[in-house]
Amino acid sequence: MFRGILLAALMLSAGSAAAADTGTRVDVDNGFQAQRENILKELGDGETYSEIAPADREKVKAALARITTALDQSGGVDQLKEQQKVDVFNDQELVNNILTKAGEDSRLVCKRVKKTGSHMTSNQCMTVAARSRAMEHAQEELRRTPAHQLPKEGF
Structure with a gap:
């Protein structure tokens, strides 16, 4: 029993240490509302989270609602029962993981590129996820193109 309590307390404190490093992640110990x-x-x-999937968006909102309910009913983190602490920690980690992934995928990356046949460069800005989708689409098109339609070497 004591191990469970200690483990839950350590998890909550580990989650708060990670949250302090990244800005918009959830930390129930520091101004959750x-x-x-x-x-x-x-x-x-x-x-901010332009590349988050609609299902993940709903998961985040539901987890935030569950955390809010648990904190409101108990009066704060210190008054949570052990099972509630575990549930809040799990919801906190769910939100942190989804938002971290969505934040990375939504990051805008710009490159200076030259158009083929031109010396003029232009800025090309895409999110990390959009760039990844474009690369996957191009690879899939190459896989589907019959060999006789591909350009010959040397041309």
């Missing part, structure tokens, strides 16, 4: 409002605002702005 402000973090919740910020996350919901960023989910709605269409830019």
